[in-house]
Amino acid sequence: MIEEKLSKNVFKKGESPHIQIKNGCGFNMGLKAMVKLCPAGLYREGEDGTVTVSVDGCLECGTCRIICGGEILFWRYPAGGTGVQYRFG
Template sequence: MSNCDVSEKLFTIRYKCDDKSHLVIKETDTCLKCATKDCNFFCPSDVYEWEKKLKITTVAYENCIECGTCRIACPSDNIDWVYPKGGHGITYKFG
């Protein structure tokens, strides 16, 4: 499993998806002004992606592994991160 992509690794976990994201971009203009788009690179499960046409950061919260990296790595503190509510979220198959 060492040479597989992120989507194959995400298959090893179970995620009970809520209908509402637990990850929110606070101010979309902040992402627009950020030249480096850091969140596109620090998230280990590719939750964040810059959409050039829309000029926004999209959030694929259903891929979130709840590691909290985005909570501390965003240089603008522009991501509102909370644990999913009501039994939703991640369950690791291998511990």
């Protein structure tokens, strides 16, 4: 149901990712929590335990920004004309 609603949104890529994990922070516990907390399911934990993020489909909800903070994530809104375009609700 949620996936069906999210699939109606449109995401336009920017020139660079608007969220990036800072160097050396891939094992942070806040990032590991984001694997379950990100409503768009964009955080993944690899077999070696390192967490990565792919911003395609980001809802710009800010949850990861609050949970991880600026020491772990470089977070900004996408440039104008890029990012999510809501099509449902």
